[in-house]
Amino acid sequence: MRLSKYFIPTLKEIPSDALIPSHQLMLRAGMIRSLGAGVYSFLPLGYRIIKKVMDVIRDEMDAIGGQEFHLPALNPLELWEETGRAKDFGDTMFHLKNRPLVLAPTHEEVICQIAKNHIKSYRALPQIWYQIQMKFRNEPRPRSGVIRGRQFFMKDSYTLDATWEGLDKGYELHAEAYKKIFTRAGLKYFIVGASSGAMGGSASQEFMIESESGEDTCAVCDHCGYAANLEVATSNIPKAQREKESKEIQEIHTPNVGTIDELKEFLKVDERFLAKSLVYMQDKTPVLILMMGNDQLNETKLRAVLGADVRPCRQDELLMLTGADAGSIGPIGLQGFKIIVDKRLKGGNNLISGANKNDYHLGDIDLQRDVKVDGYYDLRIINAHEPCSKCNSPLRIVNAIELGHIFKLGTKYADAMHAYYLDEDGKEKPIIMGSYGIGVERMMACFIEQNHDKHGIIWNKALTPFHVHLVMVNSNNEKVVSVAENLYTKLQQSLIDVLFDDRDDVSPGFKFKDADLLGIPLQIIVGEKNVIHGNVEMKDRRTSKREIVELGKVVSFVEKYLES
Ligand code: ATP
Ligand code: MG
Numbered sequence: 001m002r003l004s005k006y007f008i009p010t011l012k013e014i015p016s017d018a019l020i021p022s023h024q025l026m027l028r029a030g031m032i033r034s035l036g037a038g039v040y041s042f043l044p045l046g047y048r049i050i051k052k053v054m055d056v057i058r059d060e061m062d063a064i065g066g067q068e069f070h071l072p073a074l075n076p077l078e079l080w081e082e083t084g085r086a087k088d089f090g091d092t093m094f095h096l097k098n099r100p101l102v103l104a105p106t107h108e109e110v111i112c113q114i115a116k117n118h119i120k121s122y123r124a125l126p127q128i129w130y131q132i133q134m135k136f137r138n139e140p141r142p143r144s145g146v147i148r149g150r151q152f153f154m155k156d157s158y159t160l161d162a163t164w165e166g167l168d169k170g171y172e173l174h175a176e177a178y179k180k181i182f183t184r185a186g187l188k189y190f191i192v193g194a195s196s197g198a199m200g201g202s203a204s205q206e207f208m209i210e211s212e213s214g215e216d217t218c219a220v221c222d223h224c225g226y227a228a229n230l231e232v233a234t235s236n237i238p239k240a241q242r243e244k245e246s247k248e249i250q251e252i253h254t255p256n257v258g259t260i261d262e263l264k265e266f267l268k269v270d271e272r273f274l275a276k277s278l279v280y281m282q283d284k285t286p287v288l289i290l291m292m293g294n295d296q297l298n299e300t301k302l303r304a305v306l307g308a309d310v311r312p313c314r315q316d317e318l319l320m321l322t323g324a325d326a327g328s329i330g331p332i333g334l335q336g337f338k339i340i341v342d343k344r345l346k347g348g349n350n351l352i353s354g355a356n357k358n359d360y361h362l363g364d365i366d367l368q369r370d371v372k373v374d375g376y377y378d379l380r381i382i383n384a385h386e387p388c389s390k391c392n393s394p395l396r397i398v399n400a401i402e403l404g405h406i407f408k409l410g411t412k413y414a415d416a417m418h419a420y421y422l423d424e425d426g427k428e429k430p431i432i433m434g435s436y437g438i439g440v441e442r443m444m445a446c447f448i449e450q451n452h453d454k455h456g457i458i459w460n461k462a463l464t465p466f467h468v469h470l471v472m473v474n475s476n477n478e479k480v481v482s483v484a485e486n487l488y489t490k491l492q493q494s495l496i497d498v499l500f501d502d503r504d505d506v507s508p509g510f511k512f513k514d515a516d517l518l519g520i521p522l523q524i525i526v527g528e529k530n531v532i533h534g535n536v537e538m539k540d541r542r543t544s545k546r547e548i549v550e551l552g553k554v555v556s557f558v559e560k561y562l563e564s
Contacts (some may be wrong), residue, residue, distance in 0.1 A: 001466065003501045003514075007034075008045050010135035010514055020213040022448035023145030023409045026540050029518050038142025040441075045518070047387065048465040050153065053185065053440050054132050054483045056462055057155045060181045064173040066157055067128040071111070073134050075104045083109055083416040092391060094136050101137035108413050108435055115431055116419035122162040125421060125431070126170060132440065143492040144213055146441035153440035161432045162421060167408055168432060171203065174406050174436045178207055185443060186460040188450055189403060192218050192227045207438075209446050214399035218383055223393035231300035234378055235386035235395060240272055240292065247350055247364035249332070251423065258327035260294050268351065275345060275353040275365065277329040279313040279321070282306045282338065286313060286321050288331055290341040290353070290367075296381040305340065305377050309362035310482035322356045323477030330354035331371045332362055339371060342379040401446055403436040457519030458542050461562060466499040468558055469520035471511050473527035484526040487536070487554060493557050498564070516541065522561055524554065 008030040017034075019025040019153055026032045031046030042050055058068070077100040085221035086102070087091065093306070094103040104110065111129060119125065135154045137405045159170030175191075178326045182189045187209060194206040203490070206229060208218060219233035220226070228234070257266045260274055271293030278297055287306060292376040303310060315326070321337075322329050330353035331339050335544065345351070349366035367373060384397040413419065424431050434490050436556035451458045487502045499520060501511050508527070515523050523539040536554060546550055549557050 001497075001499050003499060004503045006045075006499070007043060008518075009043070018145060019454055020144050020147075022147070022445040025448055025452055025517075026145060026332050026445065029457060032146065038139055038148065038153075040146055040149060045465050046131050047486065049444055049459075049463055050440060052463045052465070053443050054153075054155075056184050057132065057181055057438060057443075060177040060184075061095070061128075061157060063180075064128060064177045066128045066456045069129055069131045070133060071104075071107050071131055073136060074099065074101050075110060076182050077102050079109045079113060083112075083413060085109070091140075092138050094138050105135055105137045106154070106435075106437070107131070107133075107156055108158065108409070108433070109417070110412040111160075112417045112419050112431075112433065115160050116414075116417055119160065119419075119421050119431060121147055122421055122423050124165050125160055127160040128170060128173070129157060129160070130436075133404055144215075145445060147213075147439075147445045148215070149441060150212040150223065152442070155438040155440060157436045159434040159436075161434075162429070164432060167423060167432045167434055170434050171406060171408055172185065172216070172432070175205065176435075177405065178404050178436075178438070181438070182207060182443075184462050185447060186404065186462060187443070187447055188449065190218075190220065190225075190227045190400075192229045192400075193232055194229045202410060203408040205406050206402050207406075208400040208402055210398045211401045211449050212399055212447070213449070214401040216400045216402055218398055219395045220398055221388040221391060221393055221395055222389035224388060226388050226390045226395075230381060230397065231298065233382050233395075234389045235346065235382040235387050236392055237382070237386045238272075239343070240345050240351075243350050244349045244367060246366040248437050249365060249370060250363045251355055252361045252363050253359065253520070254328075255359045257359075257361075263352070264293075269352065272352055273348075275348070275351045275367075277354055278333065279329060280306070280310045281313050281317070282310045284318075285338055286336065287340060288329070288334060289340045290331060290339070290345055291380060292342060292344045292348075295342060295344065299377055301377070301379050305375070305379070324354060324356045324358050328354040328356065328358050328360060330356055330365075331367075332356070334366060337427070338374045340375050340377060340379070340462070341367065341371075341373050343376045344380060347376040348377045358418065360404065378479075392447060401442070401449070402439075403443055403446055404436070406436045409433040411452060452519070456508070456517035459519045459521055461521060464520050465518075466497040466520050467562055468496060468498050468522045468524055469515045469518065470498050470500045470524045471526065472500070472502050473508045473517055473525060475502070477531075479531050480526055480528055483531050483536070483551065487524065487526065490555055491558065494559065496555070496558055524556065 010030045011028045014024050015027045032040045055405050086238050130157045136151050161167045189207050189209050192206050194204045215229040257263050274293045275290045280287045351365045352363045355362045385394045388395050409429040419431045420428040474480045491498045521541050525537040534551050535548045538549050
């Protein structure tokens with residue numbers, strides 16, 4: 001491709017609305033342009049890279065026996081009502097105005113419907129079905145460029161199985177394929193245990209990259225490799241230690257003491273003796289949740305225990321149900337409450353909690369003696385430096401971007417949509433599903449996040465839009481022009497993708513800057529000084545290492561470079 005003819009509107013300035021490196025560089029390198037919040041046009045260079053990413057994904061999906069589909073983005077609303085997900089997605093799903101249609105944010109329903117209509121027997125299972133196609137999500141805060149778009153390419157695949165062992169196998173195949181995909185694409189990733197959220201189902205893992213601009217938060221152990229989304233992360237933080245003697249409950253006057261820190265200061269006690277109470281509503285039942293000291297409640301963990309619909313109790317409800325305000329609530333003397341307790345408090349005695357009377361607390365509560373506990377659960381958000389639950393090394397809390405997600409869905413969709421097959425004994429059974437996604441643009445942007453310097457992008461061989469960038473330095477020198485033109489033809493004949501900077505209206509300095517910005521890994525620089533001696537200069541974009549190569553050996557040099 002001749003740069004003089006290529007539509008590639010590069011920018012010298014950093015666009016002011018782009019906050020993170022990948023977004024800035026994709027705009028500057030002429031790969032994308034914004035059409036509106038979270039909606040991007042891919043220009044020819046950007047789309048070339050999208051296709052490279054898709055090639056890597058497709059290759060590995062085919063390798064595990066995936067069969068490629070193309071499913072419609074326009075879906076009947078009815079289909080989404082069958083599984084209840086029209087409601088679950090809420091405003092995140094785009095609804096059309098003039099027909100009962102939605103723009104699909106994912107494709108479990110369509111897949112399940114095809115399975116329901118055509119898979120009748122266990123003999124037709126297992127199946128791995130995938131597609132690489134546009135998804136639409138009305139993201140409330142689209143930012144970070146294509147990392148969070150309202151329209152984006154997703155590779156989504158689905159496993160259909162007759163047995164749970166089959167599901168495990170399909171899930172494992174995907175985990176392995178994902179490792180290969182991200183490794184081939186040159187991404188430094190880690191895998192975390194995750195929450196299944198609105199997708200439903202049991203096991204789920206996310207493939208993440210560490211990034212300051214990430215919207216996910218993860219706990220990672222650099223020592224043993226443990227990593228988990230903060231939504232589900234656990235640690236080995238010390239638990240309550242039961243004291244030998246349980247004292248008698250006593251009322252303590254605590255005027256103007258609301259927070260745990262104020263209480264700690266006022267009573268001069270260790271935080272581990274303070275049991276903080278929170279109240280949530282599970283449908284019509286109030287639930288009192290006890291947490292140790294300043295431990296924060298993890299709502300994802302809470303929802304896993306109480307169901308997706310729990311909500312914090314309102315202030316007026318709180319007063320009506322307990323007779324006190326938020327800072328004075330406790331587990332003693334409540335009527336009609338369910339009481340659940342964070343595991344860290346298990347066995348605790350001589351604890352202090354609210355008295356359900358403003359300005360009063362109760363001291364020396366023994367959870368075993370005084371409270372009818374409905375269950376102990378892990379409910380807390382872990383903090384940095386807590387000991388790893390596997391190896392006790394201090395954990396790090398990092399921001400991360402999710403590249404991909406794998407879920408064991410189970411029979412949620414088959415149950416809702418009546419997708420049954422006949423097993424060996426002729427019995428009807430629901431098809432067991434798994435669902436697996438990768439964001440295509442996000443993968444590309446994450447690569448740039450991890451592979452750039454102050455001059456621009458640094459592609460690798462798997463994703464680079466062209467194999468080599470041929471720079472004709474002096475377009476007014478006949479010898480240089482003829483050598484460069486000649487090389488361009490020869491390289492193309494050897495099936496090497498060349499971006500040829502043949503422009504005659506820009507300075508050499510400008511060409512070098514553009515070459516570094518676009519980031520093709522190998523630059524061939526054809527300049528006057530070397531051409532006189534029958535040579536050209538090779539520059540490795542990543543290391544900036546330069547090497548002089550004889551003209552006659554350029555093609556073999558490039559071929560070797562591409563093979564290595
Ligand atoms: P996130 O938590 O970042 O919103 P998600 O949990 O909604 O992601 P999934 O529904 O699991 O994501 O989608 C599978 C993959 O699709 C994600 O791992 C991510 O790579 C990509 N993806 C999801 N939402 C977007 C988006 N708005 N823009 C670009 N890619 C996305
Ligand atoms: Mg999302």
